Amino acid sequence: MSFFASILVALIALLHLYIAWFEMFAWTSRGPKVFRQFPKDLFEPTKALAANQGLYNAFLAVGLIWPFLIQDPVWQQNVALMFLAFVLAAGLFGALTASKKILYVQAVPAAIAIALLLLGL
Numbered sequence: 001m002s003f004f005a006s007i008l009v010a011l012i013a014l015l016h017l018y019i020a021w022f023e024m025f026a027w028t029s030r031g032p033k034v035f036r037q038f039p040k041d042l043f044e045p046t047k048a049l050a051a052n053q054g055l056y057n058a059f060l061a062v063g064l065i066w067p068f069l070i071q072d073p074v075w076q077q078n079v080a081l082m083f084l085a086f087v088l089a090a091g092l093f094g095a096l097t098a099s100k101k102i103l104y105v106q107a108v109p110a111a112i113a114i115a116l117l118l119l120g121l
Contacts, residue, residue, distance in 0.1 A: 001067065025054075
C-alpha cells in the first residue's frame with residue numbers, strides 16, 4: 001500500500017475502534033451527548049443492540065488492521081479493499097437510514113481510501 005493509502009486505512013481503522021468502544025462500552029454514558037435527538041430514556045434499553053453494532057465495528061477495525069500484517073502487496077491491497085468496501089457499504093446504509101453525517105464520517109473516507117489504493121497513491 002502506498003503511504004497515503006496506508007495512513008487513511010489506519011485512520012479509518014482507528015475510527016472504527018473508537019466507534020466500537022463507544023457502542024460497546026460508552027453507549028449509556030456518552031450516547032446521550034452524541035445523539036441529542038434521541039430521548040435519554042432509550043439508551044439503557046438499547047444498550048445490547050448498540051453493543052452488537054459495536055462488535056461489528058470492531059470486526060471492521062480488525063479487518064482494516066489486518067493488511068498491515070500481510071507481506072504480499074497484492075493480498076495486502078485485496079484485503080484492504082474488501083474491508084474498505086464493507087465500511088463504504090455500512091456508511092452508505094447508515095446515511096440512508098440513520099444520519100446523513102455518517103456519509104461524511106464513514107463512507108467518504110472509505111471511498112477516498114479505495115480510490116487511493118486503486119490509483120496506487
